[in-house]
């Protein structure tokens with residue numbers, strides 16, 4: 001099959017491309033490299049089944065080839081990135097989603113949106129299942145991301161209903177692994193980067209807020225299963241093993257022989273206090289659940305960052321917007 005993938009040079013996008021190439025598919029990979037990195041897809045550029053087009057999906061898109069699947073992953077996904085580029089973030093969720101949906105309609109292709117657990121905002125229900133409608137601040141600093149993804153989900157459902165388009169929506173919870181940018185501000189690369197430099201780990205707030213971390217290979221497997229299912233309503237994809245950020249910091253410290261200290265910093269506004277996916281729907285519909293444990297995933301990720309410390313892609317944003 002031929003896939004069009006936006007955000008292909010990003011962290012998750014590049015792993016999706018790898019998996020699809022392994023499975024023998026063709027792909028047209030789109031990225032404007034605002035937060036993606038050419039180095040993430042460098043190894044695919046010489047493959048005749050992989051074509052890279054550097055473009056912004058918010059501009060009208062014309063692809064002459066036939067297309068079977070359209071995946072819209074393009075997004076500024078880390079809080080540091082979207083706080084620095086709020087308008088681009090809103091644009092990729094709104095205009096970008098619309099352009100990709102129009103492409104899918106023209107090509108009679110199936111469509112998949114990668115949405116987010118941020119649709120639940122600072123949730124009042126725990127764990128979060130797909131039936132929960134969320135608690136989102138519509139005008140806060142995170143709203144550019146949360147609301148554009150909520151709009152994107154509404155747009156996908158409208159295209160599904162009006163055009164009979166076969167669509168899927170994945171609500172992705174915190175995911176980590178090789179190819180995250182070391183300084184994109186997210187907690188996994190932030191703590192690993194700090195540990196490798198022998199710096200204190202910056203825990204925001206008192207560290208009691210919780211997250212659960214899904215290894216990227218598990219997530220990609222879930223996305224591909226979902227893209228072949230007929231479920232149009234959102235499906236959570238994430239790892240249900242929950243821990244506080246302080247516990248996570250200690251897990252990282254243990255890997256570096258506890259020689260690293262902890263420095264508490266102010267909690268960013270609207271930072272969700274609790275987050276854990278209810279993955280019963282994904283289990284039931286897709287037979288999917290994560291297989292890689294946090295210790296296994298962290299070993300692979302730390303190893304990657306250690307090997308690539310100097311050559312590591314560095315996010316093109318500063319931390320000043322935190």
Ligand code: UDP
Nearest residue numbers: 079185186187188190202203204209245271
């Ligand atoms: N966090 C932290 N220190 C950091 C980066 C993040 O304590 O250096 C916290 C952050 O406040 C949040 C959690 O870790 O509660 C996960 O943050 P991340 O930016 O990875 O993603 P989020 O889940 O907030 O989208």
